[in-house]
Amino acid sequence: MIQLDHRHYSIQEIRDMVASKEELELSDALIERIKHARQFLEDYIDRAEKPIYGINTGFGSLCDTEIEKKDLGTLQRNLVMSHACGVGDLVDPEIVRYMIVLKVLGLSKGHSGVRLQTVEGLLDLYNHGVIPVVYEQGSLGASGDLSPLAHVSLALLGLGEVHYGGEIVPAREALTAEGLPILDLGAKEGLALLNGTQFMSAYATYMLGQLDLHLDKLHAIAALSLDAYDGRIEPFDDAVHAVRPHRGQRNVAERMRTLLEGSEWIAQEKEHVQDPYSFRCIPQVHGASLDAIDYVMGVVEVEINSVTDNPTLIPDEDKIISAGNFHGQPLALVLDHLAIAMAELASISERRTYKLIGGQRGLPAYLVANPGLNSGLMIAQYTAASIVSQNKQLCTPSSVDTIDSSNGQEDHVSMGANGATKALRVYKNLVKVNAIELLSAAQAADFRAGKSSPKLEQLRTDLREYVPFIEDDVVLSELIHKAIKFLQ
Numbered sequence: 157m158i159q160l161d162h163r164h165y166s167i168q169e170i171r172d173m174v175a176s177k178e179e180l181e182l183s184d185a186l187i188e189r190i191k192h193a194r195q196f197l198e199d200y201i202d203r204a205e206k207p208i209y210g211i212n213t214g215f216g217s218l219c220d221t222e223i224e225k226k227d228l229g230t231l232q233r234n235l236v237m238s239h240a241c242g243v244g245d246l247v248d249p250e251i252v253r254y255m256i257v258l259k260v261l262g263l264s265k266g267h268s269g270v271r272l273q274t275v276e277g278l279l280d281l282y283n284h285g286v287i288p289v290v291y292e293q294g295s296l297g298a299s300g301d302l303s304p305l306a307h308v309s310l311a312l313l314g315l316g317e318v319h320y321g322g323e324i325v326p327a328r329e330a331l332t333a334e335g336l337p338i339l340d341l342g343a344k345e346g347l348a349l350l351n352g353t354q355f356m357s358a359y360a361t362y363m364l365g366q367l368d369l370h371l372d373k374l375h376a377i378a379a380l381s382l383d384a385y386d387g388r389i390e391p392f393d394d395a396v397h398a399v400r401p402h403r404g405q406r407n408v409a410e411r412m413r414t415l416l417e418g419s420e421w422i423a424q425e426k427e428h429v430q431d432p433y434s435f436r437c438i439p440q441v442h443g444a445s446l447d448a449i450d451y452v453m454g455v456v457e458v459e460i461n462s463v464t465d466n467p468t469l470i471p472d473e474d475k476i477i478s479a480g481n482f483h484g485q486p487l488a489l490v491l492d493h494l495a496i497a498m499a500e501l502a503s504i505s506e507r508r509t510y511k512l513i514g515g516q517r518g519l520p521a522y523l524v525a526n527p528g529l530n531s532g533l534m535i536a537q538y539t540a541a542s543i544v545s546q547n548k549q550l551c552t553p554s555s556v557d558t559i560d561s562s563n564g565q566e567d568h569v570s571m572g573a574n575g576a577t578k579a580l581r582v583y584k585n586l587v588k589v590n591a592i593e594l595l596s597a598a599q600a601a602d603f604r605a606g607k608s609s610p611k612l613e614q615l616r617t618d619l620r621e622y623v624p625f626i627e628d629d630v631v632l633s634e635l636i637h638k639a640i641k642f643l644q
Contacts, residue, residue, distance in 0.1 A: 157178060157179050157180070157181055158173055158176070158178045158179070158180050158181070159180075159181050159182070159183050160180055160181070160182055160183060160186060160260065160261065160264065161183040161185060161186065162183070162185050162186055162189065162264070162265065164457075164461050165261065165457075165460060165461060166457060167361055167364050167365060167368075167453055167456060167457055167460070168365065168368070170254070170257060170258070170361050170365075170460065171361065171362075171365030171368075173257065174250070174253050174254055174257060179282075179283040180257070180260070180279055180282060180283060181279065182260075182264060182275065182276070182279070186264040187272060189264060189265060189266030190263070190264055190266065190270065190271075190272050190275055191272055192266060192471060193266040193267060193268060193269050193270075193469050193471060194269055194270065194271050194272070196269070196469060196471040197211075197269035197343065197344060197469060197476070198343075200474075200476055201225075201343060207222045208467065208476055208478075209466075209467055209478040210344060210347040210466070210467060210478070211228070211343050211344045211347075211467070211476075212224075212225065212228060212343070214231075228342070228343040229340055229341055229342055229343070231346070232341035232342070232343070232344070232345050232346030232347065233313060233340070233341055233346065234346075235306075235346040235347060235350065236306050236309045236310060236313060236315075236341070236346045236349065236350065237306075237310070237313075237315065239302045239303055239306035239350055240303065240306040240307050240309075240310050240315075240316065241294050241303045241306070242290060242291025242292075242293060242294040242303045242304060242306075242307050243291050243293045243294060244291050244292040244293035244294075245291070245292045246289060246290070246291060246292070247290040247291065247292055247304070247355075248362075249287045249319045250362065251358050251359060251362050252287050252288060252290050252308065252319075252358075253282060253287060254354075254358035254359075254361055254362050255290070255304070255305070255308055255354045255355060255358040256278050256279075256281060256282045256287075256308065257282065258354045258357055258358055258361070258460050259278060259305070259308070259349070259352060259354045260275055260278050260279060260282075261460065261461070262352055262354065262462070262463055262464055262465065263275050263278075263348060263349075263465070265463050266469075266471065267463045267468050267469045267470065267471075268344075268348045268463065268465050268469065269343075269344050269345075269348065269469050270342075270344070270345045270348045270349070271342055271345065273337075273339065274312070274339060274341070274342075274345050274349070277312045277336075277337070277339050278308075278312070280334075280336050280337075281311055281312070281318075281336075284334040284336060285319075285320060285321070286311060286318050286319075286320050286327070286330045286331065286334060286336070287318055287319040287320070288307055288308045288309075288310065288311040288316060288317075288318050288319075288327070289307060289316060289317040289318060289319065289324060290304050290307045290308060290355075291303075291304070291307065292577050293577075294573075295355055295356075295573035296559070296561060296566070296569035296570070296571060296573070297353070297355075297356055297483075297484030297487070297488055297569060297570040297571055297572030297573045297574075297575075297576075298482070298483055298484060298561070298566050298568070298569035298570055299350075299351055299466070299482050299483075299562075299566060300350065300351040300352040300353055300354075300464060300465065300466075300482035300484070301352065301353060301354060301355030301356060301484070301573055302350050302351070304354075304355040304573070305349060305350045305351075305352060305354060305355065306349075306350050308349070309346065309349040309350060310327060311327040311330075311331070312338075312339045312341075312349075313327075313338060313339060313340075313341070314327055314328035314331055314338035315327055315328070318330045320333070344467075347465070347466070347467075348465045349465075350465075351464070351465035351466045351482045352464040352465045352482055353459060353464045353482065353484050353487055353572070354464075355573055355576065356484050356487040356488070356491065356572045356573055356575075356576045357456060357459050357460050357487060359491075359576035359577065359579065359580055360452070360456045360459075360487060360490070360491060360494070360576060360579075361456060361460060362580075363494070363579060363580055363583050364449070364452065364453055364456060364494075366583065367449065367498070367583060370586075370587065370590075370643070371446070371449075372411075373590070373643055374442075374501060374505070374586075374590055375408065375411050375412065375415065375442065376415055376611070376612065376615050377505070377590055377593050377594045377597060377615075378412070378438050378442070378505070378508065378593075379412050379415035379416055379609075379612055380594070380597040380598065380601060380608065380612045380615060380616070381435070381508045381509075381512060381593060381596070381597040381600075382412070382416070382422075382431075382435050382438070382508075383416060383419055383421045383422055383601070383608045383609070383612060384421075384512065384519075384597050384598075384600035384601040384604065384608070385431070385435060385508075385511060385512055385516075385517060385519075385600065386421060386424075386426065386428075386517045386518070386604075387422070387431045387435045387436075388422075388426055388428075388430065388431055388436075389413070389416060389422050389423075391409075391431070391435075391436045391437075391438075391439070392409045392412045392413050392416075392438075392439060393409075394406070394409060394410065394413075396409070397409045397439060402443055402444070402447060403443075403446075403447060403450075404442070404443030404444060404445070404446035404447035404450070405439045405440055405443030405444070405447075406439070406443070407443065407446065408438060408439040408442045408443040408446065409439040409443075412438060412439065414611075415609060415611050415612060416608075416609050416612070417609055417611075418609040418610050419607070419608045419609040419612065420606040420607050420608070421604060421606060421607075421608055422608075422609070424606075428517070432507075432511055433507075434504050434507035434508045434510075434511060435508065435511070437504075438504070441500060441501075441504050442501065442504070444497075444500070445497040445498070445500050445501050448493055448494070448496070448497035449494065449497055451490070451493070452490040452491075452493055452494045452497075455486055455487070455490045456487070456490065458486075459486060459487055462481070463481060464481045464482050465481070465482060466478060466479060466480070466481060466482050467479070468481060483570060484569075484570035484572035484573070485555070485570045485572070487570070487572045487575075487576075488554060488555035488570035488571060488572030488575050489555050491554070491555075491572055491575035491576050491578075491579045492551070492553040492554060492555050492575050492579075494579050495547075495550060495551050495575070495578055495579040495582045496551050498547075498579070498582045498583055498586045499544075499547040499548065499550070499551050499582050499585075499586075501586055501590075502543065502544055502547055502582075502585060502586040502589040502590070503544050503547070505540070505586075505589045505590050505592075505593045506537070506540040506541055506543075506544045506589050506592075506593070508593055508596075508597075509533075509536070509537050509540050509589075509592055509593045509596045510537055510541075512533075512593075512596045512597060512600045513532070513533050513534065513536075513537055513596060515527075518603075518604075519600050519603055520532075520603065522534045523596060523599040523600055523603070523626075524626065524628070524629070525627065525628075526628070529628075530628050530629045531629060532626065532629070533595070533596055533599065533626070533632070535632065536592050536595065536596065536632050536636065537592070537596075539588075539592060539636070540588075540589045540592045540593070543585045543588055543589050544585075544589060546585060547582050547585050547586075550578045550579075550581055550582050550585075551578075551582065553575070554571040554572065554574040554575035554578065555570060555571060555572065555575060557571045558570075558571065587640060587643055587644065588636075588640055590643060591636060591639035591640040591642070591643050592636060592639070594615075594619060594639055594642075594643070595623060595635060595636065595639045598615075598616050598619050598620070598623070598625075599625065599626055601616060602616075602625050618642070619639070619642055622638045622639065622641065622642040623635050623638050623639050623642070
């Protein structure tokens with residue numbers, strides 16, 4: 157059992173928490189915050205002389221329509237049902253688990269006013285493996301991620317569908333099987349559940365966690381490509397990077413030197429004076445993407461530790477303020493930035509593959525022993541090129557778009573949810589392109605006499621348990637998929 161507490165969580169801590177599959181519970185401090193905020197809200201409603209947005213009014217452009225006290229629960233239930241408008245592909249249940257954790261953390265900070273049983277209801281879904289079915293499309297990323305979060309919230313009401321026991325079943329069926337209660341919502345609760353950036357931030361947290369695990373492999377693949385291409389070590393000398401000391405650039409150069417240490421190939425005399433940019437500029441290109449990723453991580457980490465629903469309760473100042481913390485602009489901008497940074501890592505990876513199969517520096521054309529009779533890795537590079545091209549299209553920024561909604565009340569939206577789903581596609585494409593580069597680099601290395609460094613030789617040995625040396629033409633798709641599995 158992992159206990160959630162009132163503190164700052166890192167992206168890695170969230171990733172490790174979700175990956176552990178451990179059950180979660182609220183600390184006493186969080187329980188007290190939730191109860192205190194709820195009592196404050198109920199007292200505020202009793203003494204309020206004016207309507208309070210979303211609590212005893214309609215929503216969006218219906219904000220001036222006052223609701224009678226006896227109908228406040230119905231108002232919240234109707235909100236959840238009417239906002240569950242998702243369409244398209246299903247969100248990976250693993251990402252939905254991130255959504256639930258981040259929503260629980262946000263609601264537990266004492267500024268939302270939900271009841272304790274509502275937060276515990278979300279934890280029950282998570283702990284019992286009752287994971288709501290959520291759709292990729294439907295959020296503008298402005299009043300938060302209304303539609304995706306509505307689909308999460310439906311399950312609390314015994315509505316909608318859930319992933320349960322390896323199947324998709326009605327939520328009520330799963331709740332009954334697990335002995336979990338079906339909730340009736342109180343004042344403000346539907347709005348608190350739906351307002352927030354947890355769809356965007358779940359995607360971002362999930363991706364950054366996966367990317368953190370992948371980056372070291374990516375650098376190792378680049379190092380093997382450089383060595384198999386008979387590349388030069390001089391461009392990675394720290395003296396070069398000390399005079400242009402971008403942190404990512406300098407770190408990548410150091411990592412490349414470490415990976416190549418002890419290689420017979422990198423130490424041998426070279427006939428060529430310099431290497432193409434895709435090899436020589438690995439520190440500059442990879443490093444710039446790493447710096448961008450670090451910036452994105454900083455923004456996302458602030459977001460996942462924030463309160464992003466609306467209205468915001470400020471009990472210490474006796475205030476309830478309707479404002480805009482649900483607006484996804486901070487995430488929308490960095491999700492576009494993240495997609496571009498990942499796309500560039502894929503782009504330079506494909507360029508190295510292109511050079512490796514070009515029949516240069518003592519390597520056979522298309523990295524096959526008998527080119528002509530065999531096409532070797534010719535079309536594997538085509539596949540990488542097509543993926544890189546798709547990434548360029550996916551990197552058209554979502555955050556520069558906005559469409560008027562809610563009868564003009566929500567007149568600027570972030571489109572960060574679209575940025576999130578696109579960025580995940582770019583990440584998956586990056587892994588595919590890197591797998592093709594690894595396949596090519598290992599194939600090229602097998603044509604060389606001698607050895608690379610101990611670290612890179614181990615990479616080759618490990619890969620060969622999945623993918624054999626290609627003697628003659630085979631169905632390459634099967635090997636590419638095995639290389640992708642190896643990297644995952």
